[in-house]
Amino acid sequence: MRERALAEEIAQDVMLELWRRRESLDIEQTFRGYLIRSTRNRALNHVRHQKIVAREAATASLDPPSSPSAEDEMLGKELERTIRNAIDDLPESCKEVFELSRGQGLKYAEIAEVLKISVKTVEKRMGQALAELRKSLGAWLPR
Secondary structure, eight states: OHHHHHHHHHHHHHHHHHHHTTTTOOOOSOHHHHHHHHHHHHHHHHHHHHHHHHHHHHHHHHSOOOOOOHHHHHHHHHHHHHHHHHHHTSOHHHHHHHIIIIITOOOHHHHHHHHTOOHHHHHHHHHHHHHHHHHHTGGGSOO
16 A cells, blocks of 8 residues: 555656646656656656665664764864864855855755856855865864
8 A cells, every 4th residue: 555655655756746847857768758768767766765764773772872072072063163263264256155155055056146156256266165165174084
């Protein structure tokens, strides 16, 4: 019974996505072929997701939660402070892009729209920000 409900849900998701993208959709094959491929891909994505969830659940059950030691807490606070300082030291344009991306979760196109700059400029500034952060936080990064 669960498999049937899952299959119906996947089919419904495919149809919903088809409806959402109806104006910009460019089908290069038969419509039937497109539906079959979309449904197959959606089902495979679901199977992959289930494997990840199962793996995480198995890992979580192996490692019982423990409270961090005082040293771990102190190191964590020092790392947070170091990261904040490194971000604050970024050039203003790079810092703005970095915070919109990482802090607010905006995509590059959305950042470009908000700042009224090109996506390429966003990519360049983010690359500069990440390079500066790698340099500033080098001692904290794994080798």
